[in-house]
Amino acid sequence: METKDLFALVHPAIAVTVVFPLIGIVIHFAWQTRQRRLQPSGESKSKIPPTVGRDHVQLGKRLTGAVVGVCLLGLAFPTVSQALQNQTFTKQPWEALFLVLMFAATIASLVFLYQAHSRLWRVVFTVLTSLGVLVIGFQDSLLGRQQPWIYRRDFEWQVSHFYYGIVVTVLMIISLAIVQEIYQDRSNRWRLAHICLNSIALLLFIGQGMTGTRDLLEIPLSWQEPYVYSCDFVKKTCPTPTPPPGQP
Ligand code: HEM
Numbered sequence: 157m158e159t160k161d162l163f164a165l166v167h168p169a170i171a172v173t174v175v176f177p178l179i180g181i182v183i184h185f186a187w188q189t190r191q192r193r194l195q196p197s198g199e200s201k202s203k204i205p206p207t208v209g210r211d212h213v214q215l216g217k218r219l220t221g222a223v224v225g226v227c228l229l230g231l232a233f234p235t236v237s238q239a240l241q242n243q244t245f246t247k248q249p250w251e252a253l254f255l256v257l258m259f260a261a262t263i264a265s266l267v268f269l270y271q272a273h274s275r276l277w278r279v280v281f282t283v284l285t286s287l288g289v290l291v292i293g294f295q296d297s298l299l300g301r302q303q304p305w306i307y308r309r310d311f312e313w314q315v316s317h318f319y320y321g322i323v324v325t326v327l328m329i330i331s332l333a334i335v336q337e338i339y340q341d342r343s344n345r346w347r348l349a350h351i352c353l354n355s356i357a358l359l360l361f362i363g364q365g366m367t368g369t370r371d372l373l374e375i376p377l378s379w380q381e382p383y384v385y386s387c388d389f390v391k392k393t394c395p396t397p398t399p400p401p402g403q404p
């Protein structure tokens with residue numbers, strides 16, 4: 157396999173081997189946390205250990221990091237491969253520098269969000285991390301490119317791996333930001349908001365599994381690119397291959 161194809165597999169491979177198993181464990185603990193909390197107070201000792209809430213949050217925090225990481229990887233691959241192809245590092249160094257700084261600033265904002273305690277700083281770093289992902293995702297529009305580098309599937313945004321990915325990443329960032337609110341709020345409104353938002357996130361994660369595997373089917377290996385990209389994607393036809401020499 158060519159090196160470029162190998163790099164293209166890094167994002168889906170990490171999503172499948174690291175992120176999705178983590179989602180399963182986080183949801184298992186989420187369900188147990190809820191079951192334990194809603195258990196009638198008179199009932200005899202619960203079989204669910206009291207640590208499930210803590211385990212859910214600990215792994216949830218890691219999940220946020222993993223999802224932001226895998227999202228940035230998904231965006232980094234087309235960005236870097238297109239930058240190399242278009243010689244952006246030498247021809248438009250300012251554009252390359254801007255992109256490198258955006259990736260670095262987004263990661264730094266997430267690190268600060270993990271450490272922030274006051275509500276103000278948590279809001280600031282939530283906005284900055286989410287903005288970073290959005291700016292990198294919409295770099296084509298911001299930089300006025302004719303040929304898009306990021307495949308957003310705007311013509312079919314309802315089933316776009318890009319839009320699902322951006323929304324679910326922002327939902328994970330918000331979950332990390334509101335941990336304190338969930339614990340401090342006696343009316344359970346933040347808890348309810350968390351459950352609603354993350355039920356949507358769960359559906360989007362399933363969508364990511366489906367749209368990601370579809371995209372893997374659609375993207376050709378690099379040696380197949382010249383042939384596949386000469387196909388007409390609207391009419392769904394490809395040029396007839398030339399017959400081998402000696403055949404009519
Ligand atoms: C797909 C992902 C997730 C789902 C479906 C989910 C769902 C849930 C559910 C159902 C509960 C129990 C609510 C109850 O007591 O009624 C819960 C609690 C909680 N979740 Fe999540 N969650 C997810 C991810 C996260 C993440 C990423 C974080 C933080 C980084 C997080 C932080 C919390 C906190 C702080 C609680 C309260 C735990 C406690 O009571 O001890 N969750 N979540």
Ligand code: HEM
Binds near residue numbers: 369
């Ligand atoms: C948490 C889960 C995931 C998130 C947040 C995520 C996010 C992203 C993002 C933002 C992109 C760049 C936009 C695009 O090209 O569509 C991308 C690309 C991609 N993702 Fe995912 N993804 C996830 C899971 C998966 C899975 C499970 C697969 C496949 C099994 C997958 C396969 C791909 C492929 C093939 C690309 C295209 C890369 C390219 O442009 O060459 N993703 N992903």
